[in-house]
Amino acid sequence: MTELSPFHLAVPVDDIARAREFYGGVLGLAEGRSDVHWVDWDLDGHQFVTHRAPGSGPVGHSDVDGHRVPVPHFGLVLTVERFHEMAERLRAAGTGFVIEPYLRFAGEPGEQWTMFLLDPAGNALEFKAFKDRSQLFAK
Numbered sequence: 636m637t638e639l640s641p642f643h644l645a646v647p648v649d650d651i652a653r654a655r656e657f658y659g660g661v662l663g664l665a666e667g668r669s670d671v672h673w674v675d676w677d678l679d680g681h682q683f684v685t686h687r688a689p690g691s692g693p694v695g696h697s698d699v700d701g702h703r704v705p706v707p708h709f710g711l712v713l714t715v716e717r718f719h720e721m722a723e724r725l726r727a728a729g730t731g732f733v734i735e736p737y738l739r740f741a742g743e744p745g746e747q748w749t750m751f752l753l754d755p756a757g758n759a760l761e762f763k764a765f766k767d768r769s770q771l772f773a774k
Contacts (some may be wrong), residue, residue, distance in 0.1 A: 639682045644709060645673075647688035654685040657754050661728040662721075677712055685756075702734045703752060705759035712771065718748050718764035725752060733759065744773035767769035 648656040651674060658664045658676050664683070667675035676683040687722040703704060722736045735763040736750040753759055766769060 641651045642693075642707075643682045643684070645684040645686050646709070646756075646758045647690075648685045648758070649687070649689040650755065651685070651687050653755040658685065661725065661730060664722070687755075700739060702751075704734055705753070706762075708751065708759035708761050710761040710763065711772070712768065713762055714768075715748060715764045716765065718750075718762060721762055722750055725750075745770050 651671065655666070659666050663726060665677040667677060667682075669675060672687045674685050676685065685731055694756075695706045697703070697706050718736070725732070730752055732752050734749070734751040736748060738746070740746045740750055747763050749761060749763040751759060751761050
């Protein structure tokens, strides 16, 4: 796998204080620069920005493994250990899951844990973890 370049992603939120509680408090992301209308977050070295822009959230769903996956969504590929730590952190904070953590493709190429949730503004997030990260794009 090649070294990854940091991406920049901006998402709308309806309340900056709630975004701070969720992204800083629940997910534990480090806060960077900010203004009254936006906050930069360190999402594992990626520049993730929450902008105050009310009236957003998932616009559709896709059927995957018998689940209704919210689209659009974003997230991170974690280690298996960190995935389970994140799931427990989210549960401890009382976060509801759109799709509870579960194992996909067990024993097959691309075996992975995945979970989906919504932030307080309704933005959909997916966190996943591969048994073997080199199989990220396995067929």
